Amino acid sequence: MPIASPKTHEPALVAFGAAVRAARRNGGVSQEELAHLSGIDRSYLGAIERGEQNAGLLHLVRIADALNMTLAELMTIAKL
Template sequence: MPISSPNAQEPALIAFGRAVRAERTGQGVSQEELALRSGIDRSYLGAIERGEQNAGLLHLVRIAAALDTPLAKILAHAGL
């Protein structure tokens, strides 16, 4: 299990995680499938979706690319 970020549960992290989950589930993609597509460990991806991890830029770009969705759209959905 990933080590929790000191910023865990910050409103921006929660909002981003919810936006990723909404896009993923809206496309009918499982968390495991998104993890495989993006090259991110499934448990780490789950922590991002729960707002427990402050993901780096490369992870954000990989998630958006794996969902074939502009990162700006996910950020806008999150209100960021």
Template sequence: MPITSPSSHDSALLAFGQAVRAERTAQGVSQEELTLRSGIDRSYLGAIERGEQNPALLHLVRISLALDVPLSKLMAHAALKPHDRGCTLHQTPRCCSPKRTGD
């Protein structure tokens, strides 16, 4: 199991992980298939999707190439302020945004 990053659960990491998971599932790609395409360990990829890891640039590039999605599209989601995160991937409100209490 990967060691948790000191910055784990940062809102940008959570948003990026949610964007990766949303794109992966929208394409009907399993986590296992994405690991085969990207060469990234399954447990590490899972930790990225959960916002528990701060992936290096090489891993970000591998993920975007494996999903055939521009890295800028995945990164744009992470760059938004938490309250502004609708789904930049699918243009629908909150499909990939962090869960909010009271919604």
């Protein structure tokens, strides 16, 4: 069976990305600022928010930290 591309818009990726976007907007943080605070490229963060990128654990933790949240809180918002 072929391995799916990371840009497949899997429901879990879309849900997590929507949770990141909602938390970012609720906190009044721009995408560029969140990318800077979490130490990742803005275009990569955008792909995460759109559910196109299957981010690694360290990136997810850094995003949560930059939002002053735990990863568990972000996962709860995403209903994952």
